[in-house]
Amino acid sequence: GAGVSQSPSNKVTEKGKDVELRCDPISGHTALYWYRQSLGQGLEFLIYFQGNSAPDKSGLPSDRFSAERTGGSVSTLTIQRTQQEDSAVYLCASQGRGTDTQYFGPGTRLTVL
Amino acid sequence: AQSVSQHNHHVILSEAASLELGCNYSYGGTVNLFWYVQYPGQHLQLLLKYFSGDPLVKGIKGFEAEFIKSKFSFNLRKPSVQWSDTAEYFCAVNAYSNDYKLSFGAGTTVTVRA
Numbered sequence: 001g002a003g004v005s006q007s008p009s010n011k012v013t014e015k016g017k018d019v020e021l022r023c024d025p026i027s028g029h030t031a032l033y034w035y036r037q038s039l040g041q042g043l044e045f046l047i048y049f050q051g052n053s054a055p056d057k058s059g060l061p062s063d064r065f066s067a068e069r070t071g072g073s074v075s076t077l078t079i080q081r082t083q084q085e086d087s088a089v090y091l092c093a094s095q096g097r098g099t100d101t102q103y104f105g106p107g108t109r110l111t112v113l
Numbered sequence: 114a115q116s117v118s119q120h121n122h123h124v125i126l127s128e129a130a131s132l133e134l135g136c137n138y139s140y141g142g143t144v145n146l147f148w149y150v151q152y153p154g155q156h157l158q159l160l161l162k163y164f165s166g167d168p169l170v171k172g173i174k175g176f177e178a179e180f181i182k183s184k185f186s187f188n189l190r191k192p193s194v195q196w197s198d199t200a201e202y203f204c205a206v207n208a209y210s211n212d213y214k215l216s217f218g219a220g221t222t223v224t225v226r227a
Contacts, residue, residue, distance in 0.1 A: 035217075042119075042203060042219040043215070095213060
């Protein structure tokens with residue numbers, strides 16, 4: 001169907017609050033990735049889901065970050081006790097099985113005050 | 114760990130000028146290479162990719178890139194830019210032996226003056 005969608009598009013929160021960011025991948029895509037783009041830096045890998053396999057969490061910067069993927073589709077990235085350095089654009093990408101291209105969503109711009 | 118370096122942070126050109134953006138990576142094994150572009154207000158989208166075969170690959174909108182294995186480079190080129198090429202360009206690398214998670218360069222902002 002349509003491309004990858006993410007919500008909200010913008011989120012402003014206060015330091016110490018928890019936030020949830022949502023990603024709806026392209027229908028049928030088995031792989032889902034989360035990346036983070038901080039100001040002036042490239043995209044940084046956070047976490048990867050592939051089908052029913054255990055996720056690759058090697059990019060998560062701290063234990064305040066977690067993500068889940070329900071029913072092999074929608075994914076939620078949760079940041080607990082947000083800090084100012086968490087301010088960034090969080091991008092989600094999905095990829096079809098047997099294909100080699102990731103399709104990116106529009107991102108969620110998170111601002112932690 | 115892989116790392117990706119893009120040589121230019123910001124490039125300013127006039128229309129019809131030629132463009133070349135440098136990209137170098139550090140990884141000793143087989144790699145898959147990508148260039149992504151983000152136009153103002155739009156999503157990241159794939160410009161071109163290299164997996165194997167002819168090291169000169171052609172992408173959308175007249176862009177091409179050349180993989181030089183000995184130099185660990187994958188430079189992006191366009192012979193004649195247009196105002197609509199104003200965007201941010203990202204080089205990305207995936208280690209062939211791993212999953213498809215990408216390591217990105219910091220990006221190059223290209224501004225084309227009409």
